[in-house]
Amino acid sequence: MRALLAPDLRLADAPDPQPQRDEAVVAVSAFSLNRGESRRVSGDPDGEIPGWDVAGVVETAAADGSGPSRRTRVVGLMTRGAWAERVAVRTRDLAVLPDVVTDEQAATLPVAGVTALLALDLYGNPLERRVLVTGATGGVGRFAVQLGHLAGARVTALVRRRETADALFALGAEQVATDVAQPEGAGFDLAVEGVGGPVLAAALQALAPGGTLISFAQTADEPTSFATRTLYGKGVRIRGLLVFPETRARDGAGPLLERLVALVAAGRLDTQIRDVLSWREALAAVQRLLAGAVDGKLVLRVD
Numbered sequence: 001m002r003a004l005l006a007p008d009l010r011l012a013d014a015p016d017p018q019p020q021r022d023e024a025v026v027a028v029s030a031f032s033l034n035r036g037e038s039r040r041v042s043g044d045p046d047g048e049i050p051g052w053d054v055a056g057v058v059e060t061a062a063a064d065g066s067g068p069s070r071r072t073r074v075v076g077l078m079t080r081g082a083w084a085e086r087v088a089v090r091t092r093d094l095a096v097l098p099d100v101v102t103d104e105q106a107a108t109l110p111v112a113g114v115t116a117l118l119a120l121d122l123y124g125n126p127l128e129r130r131v132l133v134t135g136a137t138g139g140v141g142r143f144a145v146q147l148g149h150l151a152g153a154r155v156t157a158l159v160r161r162r163e164t165a166d167a168l169f170a171l172g173a174e175q176v177a178t179d180v181a182q183p184e185g186a187g188f189d190l191a192v193e194g195v196g197g198p199v200l201a202a203a204l205q206a207l208a209p210g211g212t213l214i215s216f217a218q219t220a221d222e223p224t225s226f227a228t229r230t231l232y233g234k235g236v237r238i239r240g241l242l243v244f245p246e247t248r249a250r251d252g253a254g255p256l257l258e259r260l261v262a263l264v265a266a267g268r269l270d271t272q273i274r275d276v277l278s279w280r281e282a283l284a285a286v287q288r289l290l291a292g293a294v295d296g297k298l299v300l301r302v303d
């Protein structure tokens with residue numbers, strides 16, 4: 001089969017996957033790019049296949065009888081190796097796709113959508129809670145704004161560029177801010193924080209007493225500094241979130257993907273696809289994403 005190989009993302013021959021008994025072999029038709037895997041590619045070992053998100057069709061069902069049967073359309077989360085014609089995916093990390101959800105839409109969901117959904121699940125019921133989403137223009141951020149709004153939260157989207165405000169209001173943000181400073185006593189119940197550095201410190205400061213900050217990234221390459229009284233003074237909590245161990249500790253990514261797929265199928269969740277390109281353009285696409293020139297998700301088709 002063919003696959004994209006690190007570190008230069010050349011399209012080359014690679015061995016076919018050897019599935020474990022609980023893994024289905026999926027013929028991949030599309031995947032999306034995430035900042036995390038894109039950032040790692042240049043440092044990955046020579047010949048390694050990167051990639052976390054897959055959408056496609058089951059070519060061989062799992063030997064243990066679990067999961068979808070041959071020819072079923074699916075979306076899945078992998079810890080590596082997704083940027084290939086064929087992949088072996090644990091059936092617990094797969095969800096079935098209805099006809100109304102395209103492979104391109106589905107391909108945006110695994111890392112970005114599941115991370116946003118987990119952040120909200122970890123907090124609990126956000127109905128009428130004030131939720132801050134930092135890095136709101138990003139892949140995860142756009143899902144977090146929409147899912148928070150759908151769950152009944154009052155979402156404030158934190159952005160760097162004011163001109164992105166209309167797009168975030170359209171996704172359900174009640175407020176769009178370029179600064180998180182809050183008046184005393186009017187803080188956020190939850191911060192879904194994916195920027196790090198000084199933004200994490202400002203988001204902590206802006207929490208209401210007893211509030212929760214869920215930290216899932218250090219996108220800004222700067223240290224975070226805050227007075228410890230910010231924590232104990234208001235009894236706030238910080239919770240780290242990494243999508244892979246978090247889904248492993250649950251029933252896999254499948255049940256989370258099922259919920260996201262259902263929302264897309266119902267037209268309630270927009271996957272924010274900015275462009276669909278050929279996987280032959282992977283290197284340029286990764287460079288474009290890392291340069292910050294993508295407002296939304298880039299999807300690559302395995303053609």
Ligand SMILES: NC(=O)c1ccc[n+]([C@@H]2O[C@H](COP(=O)([O-])OP(=O)(O)OC[C@H]3O[C@@H](n4cnc5c(N)ncnc54)[C@H](OP(=O)(O)O)[C@@H]3O)[C@@H](O)[C@H]2O)c1
Pocket residue numbers: 033034035036037111112115134135136137138139140141159160161194195199215216217218219220221241242243244289292296
């Ligand atoms: N913990 C996990 O399991 C997990 C899962 C998924 C993603 N992540 C991480 O989460 C982060 C977001 O991922 P993504 O795929 O959504 O990335 P993305 O689509 O590239 O979005 C990045 C977001 O961060 C903002 N940003 C970048 N640099 C910034 C800075 N210096 N100061 C303030 N904002 C900045 C961008 O704002 P502009 O639009 O203004 O550039 C954009 O909103 C990445 O670091 C990724 O590695 C972690």
